[in-house]
Amino acid sequence: MKLSTRDADGYFARPEPERTGLLIYGGDAMRVSLKRQQVLGALLGPGADEEMRLTRMPGADLRKDAALLIDAVKAQGFFPGQRAVFVEDANDTAAPAIEAALTDWKPGDAQIVVTAGALKATSKLRKLFEGHRNAYAVGLYDDPPGRAEIERMLATAGLGAVPNDSMAVLTALATDIGPGDFAQTLEKLSLYKLGDASPVTLAEIAACAPQSTEAALDDVLNVVAEGRDGEIGPLIRRLTAQGTTAVSLCIGAARHFRILYTMASDPGGASSGAGKVRPPLFGARRDRLVRQAQNWGPDRLEMALTHLTDTDLLLRSAGQRAPAMALVERALIRLAKLGGRR
Structure with missing residues (x-):
């Protein structure tokens, strides 16, 4: 049957x-x-x-x-x-x-x-x-788990006290990551809350949720978005040592600034736009990106995206002879100086 x-x-x-x-x-x-x-x-x-x-x-x-x-x-x-x-x-x-x-x-x-x-x-x-x-x-099929299924998984993990705001974040998270990653997140959260009967907080979910990018990549993109151009060089050396390519760094930067543009251009403001970003943002990372989006504004973020698109096209050009990572580093320094203007 x-x-x-x-x-x-x-x-x-x-x-x-x-x-x-x-x-x-x-x-x-x-x-x-x-x-x-x-x-x-x-x-x-x-x-x-x-x-x-x-x-x-x-x-x-x-x-x-x-x-x-x-x-x-x-x-x-x-x-x-x-x-x-x-x-x-x-x-x-x-x-x-x-x-x-x-x-x-x-x-x-x-x-x-x-x-x-x-x-x-x-x-x-x-x-x-x-x-x-x-x-x-x-x-x-690839349908995300519904609320009843998430509640069952939480009960199995021994997580009974989940407020509505935390449940909303977990529901959004289940939609945007795979079932295995979500199950591991709940397992980590269960261990994190071992012996703690207090309600699950957004900060605790953020501490256990999988990160969408490597920490080193996040570091350099945050430095660029916050206008700290003097710190870009050493971080790019670190990324290069880890095997990150110029094209992947450029793609990661474009993704980061598209997120900021989505938040900054939302009619309800950057905080409202943060709630529409997928994968969902949590805790301190969410707060940091909201501040970055507010500081840049939609106009300068549009300029940044245009500059990153031009750099990406240059990297993929058949006639491009300059060192690829040097081109990306120069582009990121320009963006950091743009973001540092008030």
């Missing part, structure tokens, strides 16, 4: 032990993995690996030995409790072996949980689960 996305969230949290099997498929391997971990944890409870109630096997192995899955499904362990067989990264070549196991399944056998990548509607594996009366097929 095909399980809708809306119903799937409830099923992952409370799977039905009497089902024959479950297929979870999707193009995002991390999203599939997280849901597989959730459903197996809810189905088997703690200690499943130690008690040998969970058997894992690659889908590719079933092509060589079709009986491998049936043997695992029928095997009886030493410990009581629900059992499951997890088939990882299956595709249509494993469909015959999985079909045989589904057909031979009896109540009391281990439940069959299969994960796969993106499957077309014509996929044999997908049709096998969608057409089965006692098994489910769930397709996962």
